[in-house]
Amino acid sequence: MTQLEPTFVVVGASLAGAKAAEELRERGFDGPVVLIGDEDEPPYERPPLSKGYLRDRQRRDEAFVHDLQWYADHGIELRLGAAVTAIDRDRREVVVQDGERIGYTRLLLTTGASPRRLPVPGADLDGVLYLRRLGDCEAIKEVFRTCSRVALVGGGWIGLEVAAAAREAGLEVAVLEAGELPLLNVLGPRVARVFADLHREHGVDLRPGVRVTGIAAEGGRAVGVELADGSRVAADAVVVGVGAVPNTALALDAGLQVDNGIVVDAALRTSDPDIHAAGDVANAFHPALGRAVRVEHWANAVHQPVVAARSMLGESASYERVPYFFTDQYDLGMEYAGHVEPGHLDDLVVRGDLAAREFVAFWMAQDRVLAGMNVNVWDVNDSIQRLVRSGARVDRDRLADPHTPLEQVTAR
Numbered sequence: 001m002t003q004l005e006p007t008f009v010v011v012g013a014s015l016a017g018a019k020a021a022e023e024l025r026e027r028g029f030d031g032p033v034v035l036i037g038d039e040d041e042p043p044y045e046r047p048p049l050s051k052g053y054l055r056d057r058q059r060r061d062e063a064f065v066h067d068l069q070w071y072a073d074h075g076i077e078l079r080l081g082a083a084v085t086a087i088d089r090d091r092r093e094v095v096v097q098d099g100e101r102i103g104y105t106r107l108l109l110t111t112g113a114s115p116r117r118l119p120v121p122g123a124d125l126d127g128v129l130y131l132r133r134l135g136d137c138e139a140i141k142e143v144f145r146t147c148s149r150v151a152l153v154g155g156g157w158i159g160l161e162v163a164a165a166a167r168e169a170g171l172e173v174a175v176l177e178a179g180e181l182p183l184l185n186v187l188g189p190r191v192a193r194v195f196a197d198l199h200r201e202h203g204v205d206l207r208p209g210v211r212v213t214g215i216a217a218e219g220g221r222a223v224g225v226e227l228a229d230g231s232r233v234a235a236d237a238v239v240v241g242v243g244a245v246p247n248t249a250l251a252l253d254a255g256l257q258v259d260n261g262i263v264v265d266a267a268l269r270t271s272d273p274d275i276h277a278a279g280d281v282a283n284a285f286h287p288a289l290g291r292a293v294r295v296e297h298w299a300n301a302v303h304q305p306v307v308a309a310r311s312m313l314g315e316s317a318s319y320e321r322v323p324y325f326f327t328d329q330y331d332l333g334m335e336y337a338g339h340v341e342p343g344h345l346d347d348l349v350v351r352g353d354l355a356a357r358e359f360v361a362f363w364m365a366q367d368r369v370l371a372g373m374n375v376n377v378w379d380v381n382d383s384i385q386r387l388v389r390s391g392a393r394v395d396r397d398r399l400a401d402p403h404t405p406l407e408q409v410t411a412r
């Protein structure tokens, strides 16, 4: 295909892909923009799938980034139900599943991540569900309507959010977690215990330190989960939330550098300067942190594509935002900003009351704030982000004191 004018192709029509297309138009690019996705739905946001929409508090259409008309109005060619099977870098074309080739001047990969599969016998039976797509969410909503017991394998963010929603829907809930506490590797023991207590108080049968060995079946359908100690947790359905893996196959096959995601620089360029990557799939060098980070956060999928689009347009751009995410479970709302590697979770300063679940926790390294998390305390996350970004040394007593504004905690 001969390129008549610069064409921007985006593979992965979800939040990051849609935001990139939007930014290209915002910056005045008026050439062809082709947004290709293998799902049948227009780009949508995923947090409602474990929160508002799952809990019947948000309508389905509220999850969509834009309605279909928006893409037409902005001249964005949205190709849905179309998996890209290869990137031909020599010819600067992507190959779609039906064999069609689409030429690009610049290519953006926003292929996201997929749920990690449970590597045990029975993991693909009917009644074993994963949560990534709208259809997955709707299958779980159906479980809520028709079943009385659900077992969740994995006590990560998604597992715990589904547990909370299932309890609200009146189901008996068991959470089966390999670690000694849910979220232990993300939050460390003191804060992880807050979430364990929260779920137990809401009637969840939380079983930490267990190893799932199989899915019990009757008539080809899941009826429970088998554990290494020989016991079985009976359930009408099993929801698996054991993490996600970045969708890197296209990039790998095309010979791009891949290491825990597609490796990109701060301008979100891959090892091929005509190809960029953003969102969950991108392992991006972060100048402020001084290393590459790949995060699976909504905010990252909103903001990285803005930088990617500018960079694709030849502007100088660099992604330097502090990683940020949030969760809602029962009456607990929290925001988290920063990034802590496992192994740095024990040095904690707490401002407020852990037991009352109204606090800000700070993960520290030598009197510097690596990350902070506000739980049922609001309007402080921007200040937390400033502390993380500044890398300034803080006075721990002032940091712990709820009466000292976060703007006044740096060491004198």
Ligand SMILES: Cc1cc2nc3c(=O)[nH]c(=O)nc-3n(C[C@H](O)[C@H](O)[C@H](O)COP(=O)(O)OP(=O)(O)OC[C@H]3O[C@@H](n4cnc5c(N)ncnc54)[C@H](O)[C@@H]3O)c2cc1C
Residues within 6 Å of the ligand: 011, 012, 013, 014, 015, 016, 017, 036, 037, 038, 039, 045, 046, 047, 048, 049, 050, 082, 083, 084, 085, 110, 111, 112, 113, 114, 131, 132, 133, 158, 247, 250, 278, 279, 280, 281, 295, 296, 297, 298, 299, 301, 324, 325, 326, 327, 328
């Ligand atoms: C249930 C759930 C709840 C969440 N809640 C929160 C939350 O509370 N807070 C938070 O910060 N984050 C949350 N997240 C994470 C957040 O949703 C993700 O970070 C965000 O969706 C990433 O967007 P993305 O566009 O990079 O990737 P994705 O959303 O994964 O989109 C990638 C798209 O590319 C498509 N694709 C992949 N390969 C191809 C191909 N070869 N051809 C065509 N299309 C392809 C995929 O099918 C998909 O549609 C949640 C995620 C889930 C699943």
